[in-house]
Amino acid sequence: MDVLTKVSLLAFSFFLSGCQITYLMKSAYNQMSILYQREPIDKALNSDSLSKPEKDKLFLVQEVRAFASENLKLNVGKNYSTYVQLKKPYPVWAVNASPKWKLKHYLWHFPIVGSVPYKGFPNEVDAKEEEKELQKKGYDTYVRGVSAYSTLGWFNDPILSSMLRYKEEDLVNTVIHESVHATLYIKSHADFNERLATFIGDKGTELFYEMREGKNSPHLIAIKNGNQDQKIFSQFISEEIKKLNQVFKNHPQEDLALREEQYNEMKKRFRDEIKSQLKTTSYENFDKRPLNNARLLLFKTYIEDLSEFQTLFDKLNGDLPLFINKIKTLESHKDPVEGLKSL
Secondary structure, three states, X not given: OEOHHHHHHHHOOOOOOHHHHHHHHHXXXXXXXHHHOOEEHHHHHOOOOOOHHHHHHHHHHHHHHHHHHHOOOOOOOOOOOEEEOOOOOOOEEEEEEEEOOOOXXXXXXXXOOEEEOOEXXXXXXXXXXXXXXXXXXXXXXXXXXXXXXXXXXXXXXXXXXXXXXXXXXXXXXXXXXXXXXXXXXXXXXXXXXHHHHHHHHHHHHHHHHHHHHOOOOHHHHHHHHHHHHHHHHHHHHHHXXXXXXXXXXXXXXXXXXXXHHHHHHHHHHHHHHHHHHOOOOOOOOHHHOOOOHHHHHHHHHHHOOOHHHHHHHHHOOXXXXXXXXXXXXXOOOOOHHHHHHHO
């Protein structure tokens, strides 16, 4: 759920040299190829290649589009009115990186969108090559497949076959999340942009199902449980990131053994204090997966400390369209985090 391809596509028209222009041309070709394959939803619905559950999800997306436009006043335009059957599992693979002894994003810089903490590639091989180069330079890395993204309103984004693998409520969340990016994007503030889209995606999905199925909807109950789990985990991981940052400051000399101890303690606290509070499986494997700074920063980008958004939302009596209008006033703000606090 990123703006990765925007980085690739918009920047390639600028005069750049060396390997960067090769990267940009490949990414632009990948994006244009996806756009070229778009077909109207009606045609996709009449195809024998899609199963009934997949077709049901296409119908659902059309409902969500109308809801996001009419009820949330998001800039939907013609997004998600077409469909693309990909010939690969993901449209983009993303690379994230960080220094080993500092919780700080490795940033890539592009015209228009500014600095971003991820770089998208049209295939996994190229993403892995980038990862190897960063590892040679001593960085932690993390590579992941991205099922959906936004071109920030510059193009009419299609529904991708990779998105149809989502659970129904996750698909609804994704469409709203990406529509937030198409409505508001603040240059060089990727963490703020992603956390905002996460918050509105969660609240918007709740509202969609409440209006569609009522307050006793099984979908709505599951969504609220998931959102509550995310709130619990967000508070936990935000505190853990602060603790780890303090360790790095108190020990200026790199000590990877000490860092591994901190990771293990973090996982233990999760098992002992957090896991029993969770009602869904969204984070149940956190303590089983290998950690590094690049992976931790992914949590920071998407869900670290959503409380400031919640404070404003509560102040506006849970009026989500009004909340979105207030946030839009931050578009030209030099520091949207501080701007949010002033709201």
